[in-house]
C-alpha cells in the first residue's frame with residue numbers, strides 16, 4: 621500500500637515536471653537572438669518633444685529581451701545601458717555569438733516640421749541597395765554617427781561585398797514575418813497604427829552581420845500621437861510580443877525547410 625502511494629506520488633511529480641517543462645518549446649531553447657538598441661552615449665539618434673530615440677529603443681529592447689527569454693530563447697544585447705558602440709562592434713557581436721537572427725531597434729523621424737503630424741507608422745528594413753529616395757534618406761540619418769570618417773568608395777565596397785548572398789533573401793523573409801506580427805499585435809489593441817511595410821535600405825548596421833538581419837523602425841518620434849504611444853509601457857510590450865512572434869514564425873519555417 622505504502623509502495624503504491626509512493627509510486628503514485630512519484631508519477632504525479634514526474635507529470636508536473638513534464639508539464640512545466642512543456643511550457644518552453646525545446647526546439648527554441650537552442651536559439652540565440654542578438655538584439656541591438658540603436659545609438660547610445662553621445663549619439664542620441666532622433667529627438668523630438670523632449671524625447672530621445674536612444675532612450676526609447678533601450679526601453680523596448682529590455683522588454684524584447686524578456687519576451688524572447690519567456691519563449692526559451694537565449695538573448696544577447698549589444699547594449700543594455702546608455703553607451704555608444706561602433707558599427708563594427710554591433711555586428712561583430714552577432715557573428716561572435718553565432719546568432720540565429722540579428723535585430724536592430726530604431727525610431728524614425730522626418731525633417732520637415734510641416735509634416736510631423738502626417739507621417740507615422742511602423743517599418744521593417746532589410747539590407748539592400750535601393751533607388752528609393754525616402755529609404756535612402758532614412759538610412760543616411762541612421763548611418764550618420766557610425767560612418768563618420770568613412771569615405772564614399774569604402775562605403776560602397778562594404779555594401780557590395782554582402783549584397784548578393786542568400787542572407788538578403790533570408791533577411792527579407794524575416795522582415796516580412798516580423799513586420800506582419802508587429803502590426804497584428806498592435807492593431808489588436810490600438811486604433812489607426814499605420815503599416816509602413818517592409819523595405820530595402822542600405823543600413824550599415826546590417827552590413828557586417830552574416831546572419832539574417834533586420835532593422836525595425838518602431839514608429840515616428842516626430843509624430844505627437846505616435847511618440848506618446850511609443851513611450852507607453854503597454855505599447856512597447858505589444859511591439860516586443862509582435863517581434864518575438866515574427867521571429868518564431870520565421871525560424872519555425874526555416875527549421876522545417878532544413879528538416880531538423
Ligand SMILES: [Zn+2]
Pocket residue numbers: 658659665666673725726727762
Ligand atoms: Zn536610429
